[in-house]
Every structure is written in structure tokens, then in C-alpha cells.
Amino acid sequence: MEQESLKSKTVKGIGWSFADNISGSGISFLVGLVLARLLTPNEYGLIGIITIFIAVFNSIVDSGFSNALIRKKNAGNIDYNTVFTFNLLLSIALFAVLYVCAPRISRFFYQPELVSLIRVMSIIIVINAFAIIQRTILVRKVDFKTQTKVSFIASMTSGVIGIGMAIGECGVWSLVGQQISRQLLNTLFLWVFNTWRPVLQFSIKSFRELFSFGWKLLVSSLIDTVWKEIYQVVIGKYYTTESLGQYTRAKQFCDIFSSNLTSVVQRVSYPVLSTIQGERERLKQAYKRVIKTTMLITFVCMLGLAAMAKSIILVLIGEQWLPAVVYLQIICFSAMFYPLHAINLNMLQVNGRSDLFLKLEVVKKVIAVGPLLLGIFVHVIWMLWGSVLVGFVSYYLNSYYSGRDLNYGIREQIKNIAPSFFIAGLMAIVVYALSFVPVSVFILLPVQLLVGTSVVVVVGEISKIEEYIEVKQIALSVIRKITSR
Template sequence: MPERSLKDKTAKGLLWGGINNGAMQLLNLIFGIITSRILNDTDYGMVGMLSVFSLIAGSLQESGFTAALVNKKDIRHEDYNAVFWFCSGVSLALYLILFFCAPLIAGFYNQPVLVPLARYSFLGFLIASLGISHSAYLFRNLMVKQKALTSIIALTVSGIAGVVLALTGFSYWGIATQSIVYVAAVNLCYLYFSPWRPTWNINFRPLKGMIGFSSKLLVTNIFTHINNNLFSIILGRYYSEREVGQFNQANKWNLMGHSLISGMVNSVALPVLRQVSDDTGRQQRVFQKMLRFTAFMSFPAMLGLSLVAPELITIAITDKWLPSAHILQLLAVGGAFIPVTNLYTNLIISKGKSNIFMWNTIAQGMVQLITMYLLYPYGIHTMLAVYVAVNIAWLGVWHYFVWREIRLGFFHALKDIFSFGIIAAAVMAGVAFITRPIENIYLLALAKILSAAALYIIILWASGSVTFKESLQYLLKKKA
């Protein structure tokens, strides 16, 4: 019965995670298309230069306490309250530091206009700090439906605000405002859905039991954000804001793609893997099942995005963004492996090994930083190709640590991952070949999408894929 209960909870969480992320990406797509048609690559480039600072500040304010609260066996009001007040205080201090450092940031990029824009944009992470404990409560208790509704509401409100501001000529100020409106709406929804409330009885002693675990996640998250934003930093320093804008546009579409799968899996992975962490055999079975499902979803979605990128970008946001389509094709190949890597890191965190998570992420980030710095004179596409290759190859390093924890053999994992990857790659290559004669861009995009989807489903059905049939049965049962 416990096995069945966990399976049902996981399936329900994945379903709501899918609804959440599907709705999020659809809304992102709609509002992104509208604003991208109104604004230009320079507008996106200006905001993109600041993104890494906001993300690092966001990691510092959160300090890894969300995962620490989820991993804690016995939890009390005092734990959430200590995290709330600590994160709020740290966030205020960070904002003041960045406020006065804004001229230095603008000087690094040689863009004086970034001074007021930075001081305004950084308000976002200050507001976000107020919702960390509420978010952890929803996450720990697998309240995926509530988090899904939160995301949908916040994206709708902020998307409308972004479009209105773009239409009224606010350019990059509108993009910054859209982000601030989003985090404010998220916090209000978290406050509504979560029964937990902060109190004025401030006591930081509960943090002592979490600080060793969370501090390593903090360092890890900082390096993850640096790693994910290397191009924005390097391009902003050595290239024009237009090239930064083209890259950020491509990266936005890539993020929409792999976040759909990552968000779905991440909504349940850590809590579920944590529940079975005391039984290695059971945890291995649960992990493998999640691994197969992640690969089953990720490879066709992301390789399909790479396949249709030129048509998609041209149709959606006009050919002024066509250079970003070629960048997107490379990013999407690497993006296919990101949800898989995220699942590996969730397993490591569920075992309480935040030190492994930290050092391996730092090592990966340092390799990429050095490589990108050495390669920037050779152009964006060369840097991207090597960046993607390093990310894919590093999955083998993550697997080594997972093997040490649950003894999952390399070739067993390889079979789980690449059985879907090879099928998806073969399908996309075949579709690219057979659709070459089509000249009309709309027919070409439609033919690619329908042909790839049909071929992938037919091959999985014919091969007797258990993951595919179980997913289909669950969806049909829910509809019935």
C-alpha cells in the first residue's frame, strides 16, 4: 500500500506539474511573442546584462533553506519563521549593497543607463524573499496544484503588465517591471494558499540545524547561476548589446522548452526521493522510473524545438530575430539533457549530500568559465558548441556520484536515457530530410511538428515502451 500511495502521489504531482509548466510556457509564449514583436534585441540585452546579479542575490537571500526545510524530518513553526526573518534581513542587506554598487556594474558593461535600471530591477529579489518560507511549505507538502495555480495567475498578471508597458513605450523598463509584478503576484498567491504565517517571535536558533546543509546549496546555486549566465556576462563584456539580446531571446525559448519538463519533474522529485531515501533498493526503482519518464519527455521536446527553431522564430517574432534561431538550435540540444541532470542532482540532495552537489557544480562551472573565456574570440557559435558538449559530458560525472549512493549501473542508466534519445534524434533527422522540399514556411513548420510527433509515438508504441504505455493509461484514466 505505501508503494501504491507513493506512486499515486507522484503521478498526481507530475500531472499537476505538467499542467503548471504547460500553462506557464504557453503564457510565456503568448506574452513573449507579443513583447518580442514590439521590443528589439537591445531592450532584451539591457535587462539580460543584469540577470546574473539578480539571480545570485536571489540565491544568497534563499541560502538553500527551501531544500533544507524539505529535507528536515521533523518540522515546526519556528523553523519556517526563522527562515522567513533570516531571508528577509539578508535580502534587504543585499539590495542596499547592490544599490550602491550599481555604478560599478554599469561601468563593467560601459552602459551608464544601467545604474537606474539596476536599482529598479533588483527590487524583484527583495520582494521575492518574503515568499520563501511559504513556497517551502507548499513544496514540502506536495501542494503542486496550489503552486501551479500560483504560477498561472502570476504569469497572466505580469504578462498583461509587460505587454501594456511595451505598447506604451517603456522598452526595457517594461521588461524589468514585468519581472517585479510577477514576483509580487507569486508572493500574494503563496500567502493565500499556504496556512503558515510568520510571527514576531524571532528566533534564529533553528537555523543551526539547517545551516550546514543549506550553505552548501547556497554556494551551489550561485555557481549554477553563474554557469547558466556565462554567455550574458561574456557577451555583455566583449560583444554588443544586440548580440546579448539575440542570445537572451534564444535562451528564453530554450528555457521555456526544458523548464516544461524540469518543472514537472522537480515539483515531485525531491520530496518523493526523500521519502524513500532510507530504502536504497526502493529509491533506485523510483529514480529509474523517473529517469525513464524524464528522458521520454525531454528528448522529443527539445530536439523537436531544435528542428523547428528557424520556422518557429520567424513565424512567432519575425525574421529580425532569425540569428537567435541558429543559437536556439544549439542550446536546445543541450537543453534536452538539463531535466535529466536536474533529476540526478535531486537524488544527491535527497541523500543529504549537499557537499557533493556543491563541489561538482563548482568544478563544472569553473571548467565552463575557463573554456568560454578562452573561446570568446572565436565567436558565439563555437563557444555554444563547446558549452553544450561540456554540459552533456558532465552528466557522466553526476552519474558516478549517483552510483555511489544507490548503485545504479552506468549502462542501466544509459539505456534508460539514450533509448529515448536515440529514437528522438533519429525521428528528427528523418523529418528534417523528408520535409526539405517544402518551401512555404507555415506548411514546413506544421509538417515538421506533426510528422515528428506521429513518428515518435508510432515507434514507441511498436517497440512496446512501458513508460509510454503507463503514461498513456494514466492520462486516459484521469479523463475517464
């Protein structure tokens, strides 16, 4: 009964978390398709530079406290108020730092327009600080239904604002307006739908307890965020803002599947697995199940996206974004392992090994210096292929240490995910071969989607692998609920 309750909680959490991400990132992605036809790669490149600093500073503001609160079984108001106060004060300080440093950042990238853009967009850091605890409380409850409502309202409204500004010829400020309004509305409605309210309270004891676990995750998150964004720094500094715009657009296409799926897996598996952190065998089985099911979906999405990259780019955003095709295909090969990294690293956190989590991040980022040097001295394409190789090495390290405690190492993991990779690989080969058929891309894209889906379903039905059956059952369950309503 308890096992079934955990499964039900996980399935519901994944369903609503996925809906939350689709409501947020999915709608923003669709809005982005419209904006991509109204704006230029250069304008996207300017925003790409600013998001580097916003992402890094947001990681600092969180300081690892969110995960520390989620993991703490008896977290209470004193903990929430302490973290809220710290997050808010730190966000104001970082906003001031970014405001003052805007001219220097502008000179570094040789882009005078960045000064005013940075100073306006940096308010997102403070707005986000108001949302951290509200979101953390909902994650602890595995309540992604509320977050889905919030994401839908914020994304739809901000999308209308962004498109309206673009039609009004506001240029790059259309993207600024969209991003600020989305974060502002998201925060506002988290407060509307959530009952928790802060009071003026700060506990040194609570701070020390949470920080003793969270600081290692902060450093790890900071290192990881900087490295994710540093490719944009290299492209923005050593190439053109147009090249950066092409890269960021390709990454956004990939992220709609990979990063969103990674986010879903992290947000749901961490609080759920934390509830059984002391039950070794049960934890291993849950861990294995999450990996097998997640990687079937990930391999199909990422390899399928790589195979259809050119058709998708041409149909959805036009020929001016054609250089993004190669970037997208390479990024997909790298990103297909992101959810697997997330699951393995979550296990380290569930087991309280934030120290090992930090050590692994340091080692992996030292290895990742190689691709950056290729980007600086050779070419951006070589940098991206280098990141694919680093991804394989990183997976080996993550799985070795996370699986060691549960006796579920890399060999068994690869054995478990190999059938999913075979199905996705076969599908990708068939779909990519169709791209050589001399027909309009507007005909080719739906044909590729139909054929790709058919290959996955037919091979899945013939092989009847466990993960395919589980994904099929979840999908049918969702369809039944929708049709019954």
C-alpha cells in the first residue's frame, strides 16, 4: 500500500510538474517562435549576454537553501522566515552590484546598448527572491498543480506583452518586457495561491543548520551555472552577437525538451526519494525505475529533435535562423544525458552527500576547460563537440559515486537504458533519412513526426520493454482523464 502511495505521488507529481513546465517554458517557447520572426539574431544575442549574469546571480540568491529545506523533514516557519530574509537582502545587494557593473560589462562585450538593458533586467533578481520560499513550500508538498496555474497565467500574459511590444517596434526591449513581466506575474500569483506569509524572524541556529548542507550545493550550483553560461560568454566575446543569438535560439529549442524534462525529474524525484532515504532496497528500485522511464523519453526527444532539426528551424522560425541547425544538432547529443546527470546527482543529495556533490562538480569543470579553449582558439563547433565528450565523462563520474552506495553502478545503468537508446536511435536514423526526400519542408516535417512516432510505438509494442509499457500506461491514463472530463 505504501509502495503504491509512493508511485501515485510520483506519477501525479511528474504529471503536474510536466504540465507546469509546458505552461511556463512551453508557452514562452511558442511566444518565442513569433518573436523570432519579428526580431533579429543580434537582438537575441544581446539578451543572451544578460541572461548569463541573471542566471549566476539567481543561483547565489538561492544559496542551496531550497534543497536544504526540501530535504529537512521537520522544516517550519522559523526556517522559512530565516531563508526568506537572507534571500531578499542578498538579492538587493546583488542587484546593486550588477547595476553598478553594467558599464564595465558593456565595454567587455563591446556593446554600448547593454548598460541600460542590464540595469533594467537586473530587477529580475530581486523579484525572484520573493518567489523562492513560496515555490519551495509547494515542491515539498509535491504540489505542482498550483505551480501549473501560476506558470500558465504568467506565461500567457507576458507573451502577449512581449509580442505586443515587438509589433510596436520596441526591438530588444520586447524580450526585456516579456521576461520581467513573466517573473513578476509568476511571483505575484505564487503569493496569491500560496497561504504562507513571512514575518520578521531570523534564527542563527536555523541558518547554520541549513547552510551547513546548502553551501556545498550553492558552490556546486554556482560552478554548474557559470559553466552552462560560459559558452555564451565565449561566443559573445570572441564571435558576434548574431552568432550568440543563433546559439541561444538553438539552445532554447533543445531546452524545451531536455532542460524541462531534467527540471521535472529533479523537482519530483528529490522530494519523493527523500521520504524513503533510509530504505536502501526500496530507494534503489525507485531510483532504477526513474532512470529507465526518464531516459526512454529523453532519448526519443533528443535524437528525434536532432534528426528533424533543419525542418523544424525552417518551418517554425525561418531561413534567417538556418545557422542554428548545426548548433541544435550537437547540443541535442550533449543534452540527452542531462536528466541522467540530474537523477544521479539527486541521489547524492538524498543520501546527504553534498560534500561529494561539490567535489564532483569541481572535477568535472576542470575537465570542461578543454572545450572552452577549443571555442576560444579554434571554432565554436569544436567547443560544442568537446562538451559532448565532457558529458560522457561527467556521466561516468556521477553514476560511479551515486550508484556505489546502492550497488547500482554505471554498468547496470547502461544495461538498463540501452534498449531505450536502441529504439530512439533506430527512430532517428529513419527520420533523418527522410530529410533527403525532395519535398517541401512544410510537408516533410509532419511526415517525419508521424513516421518517428510510428517507429517508436511499433518497436515498443514488439519489444514490450518495461519502461515503454510504463510510459504508455501513464499516457493512456492522462488521455482517459482528459476524455472523461
